[in-house]
Amino acid sequence: MPTGTLHIDLEAVAANWRALDRLSGVSCETAAVVKADAYGLGLGQVAPRLIAEGVRAFFVATADEGLALRRTLGPEPRIYAFYGHMADDTPTLHRADVVPMLTSIEQITRHFETLPNHPFGLQLDTGMNRLGLKQPEWEAVAELVLAADPVLLMSHLASSDIPDSDQNARQLAAFHYMTDGLDIPRSLAATGGTLLGPEYHFDMVRPGIGLYGGLPFAKAEPVVSLDLPVVACFDVEPGETVGYAASWTAKAPTRVATVAGGYADGLPRSLQPDMFLMAGPVACAAIGRISMDLITVDISHLDRDPTHMSVLGPHHNVDELAQACGTIGYEMLTSLGHRYQRRYRGSAI
Numbered sequence: 001m002p003t004g005t006l007h008i009d010l011e012a013v014a015a016n017w018r019a020l021d022r023l024s025g026v027s028c029e030t031a032a033v034v035k036a037d038a039y040g041l042g043l044g045q046v047a048p049r050l051i052a053e054g055v056r057a058f059f060v061a062t063a064d065e066g067l068a069l070r071r072t073l074g075p076e077p078r079i080y081a082f083y084g085h086m087a088d089d090t091p092t093l094h095r096a097d098v099v100p101m102l103t104s105i106e107q108i109t110r111h112f113e114t115l116p117n118h119p120f121g122l123q124l125d126t127g128m129n130r131l132g133l134k135q136p137e138w139e140a141v142a143e144l145v146l147a148a149d150p151v152l153l154m155s156h157l158a159s160s161d162i163p164d165s166d167q168n169a170r171q172l173a174a175f176h177y178m179t180d181g182l183d184i185p186r187s188l189a190a191t192g193g194t195l196l197g198p199e200y201h202f203d204m205v206r207p208g209i210g211l212y213g214g215l216p217f218a219k220a221e222p223v224v225s226l227d228l229p230v231v232a233c234f235d236v237e238p239g240e241t242v243g244y245a246a247s248w249t250a251k252a253p254t255r256v257a258t259v260a261g262g263y264a265d266g267l268p269r270s271l272q273p274d275m276f277l278m279a280g281p282v283a284c285a286a287i288g289r290i291s292m293d294l295i296t297v298d299i300s301h302l303d304r305d306p307t308h309m310s311v312l313g314p315h316h317n318v319d320e321l322a323q324a325c326g327t328i329g330y331e332m333l334t335s336l337g338h339r340y341q342r343r344y345r346g347s348a349i
């Protein structure tokens with residue numbers, strides 16, 4: 001038996017892409033970021049559904065992810081890799097027809113030497129200080145690079161989920177300064193930047209998390225829900241303790257459900273003590289420590305023992321759960337383990 005069932009609503013992914021595509025307007029292409037196995041939700045299911053919705057450009061992190069995506073989607077869509085052209089990537093980029101988004105002068109040199117006729121894009125650093133050419137480097141190599149016809153100039157916003165951060169406008173100005181007047185498609189916005197408004201959209205937006213129902217796209221349709229089966233139910237008497245290190249002590253007669261799922265399944269120990277699981281519409285508190293594969297829950301107030309309890313769903317979205325353990329929806333989604341049975345609603349065909 002799997003630990004639990006992760007329900008993934010591909011129709012909601014498609015609806016979220018459509019909503020972001022409407023925001024970005026007709027003259028701007030809306031790509032889809034599907035790195036890290038589509039944020040943990042399954043590249044092989046998510047990407048074909050997005051193709052059916054009209055997506056023609058995808059972003060992954062690594063060349064290997066690009067190869068897996070190419071095998072799934074066939075020759076048509078454009079696939080870009082954020083890691084650019086790393087030392088061992090040459091054969092994979094070539095074979096999978098993946099466009100590396102070059103990040104440094106070293107990568108530009110490698111690309112021109114090993115795959116001179118292979119399309120490439122360029123990452124420019126406008127202030128995030130993570131990847132991409134800084135302005136003096138760009139000035140030094142722009143002429144040479146532009147002569148080789150890059151297909152996309154890209155930068156990334158560090159604070160786009162904070163709409164009133166000054167950094168957004170500063171990065172926007174830097175991106176204009178570095179790219180205005182060049183007749184090459186440009187992309188600055190991920191999900192957050194797409195929501196900041198048209199001046200951030202340029203020729204292409206690249207949302208990821210918004211497709212999967214996470215903040216900062218507050219209006220996104222929820223995509224994931226997670227149900228865990230109940231393995232056992234029993235009573236404990238006042239004074240008895242529950243779980244590792246006896247961290248919870250019953251003050252009254254208590255009925256406990258032990259459910260299948262734990263920190264090996266992306267439900268970190270730090271979720272407790274604020275974690276609630278739902279039995280239908282009724283919230284039940286997790287008690288005691290979260291184990292590797294098991295969580296204990298106080299179900300004393302239920303009429304009968306549940307067969308399943310829900311961790312993510314209509315009552316509890318991925319950002320709320322993330323907040324309860326001090327992280328963000330991105331990390332919560334990508335941590336959900338591989339022991340769950342995955343059930344997809346909707347399909348590409």
Ligand SMILES: *Cc1c(COP(=O)(O)O)cnc(C)c1O
Pocket residue numbers: 033035082156189190191192206207208209210
């Ligand atoms: C991950 C990533 C994205 C997508 O970001 P979201 O916040 O998930 O929309 C876009 N661009 C770059 C460079 C990224 O690394």
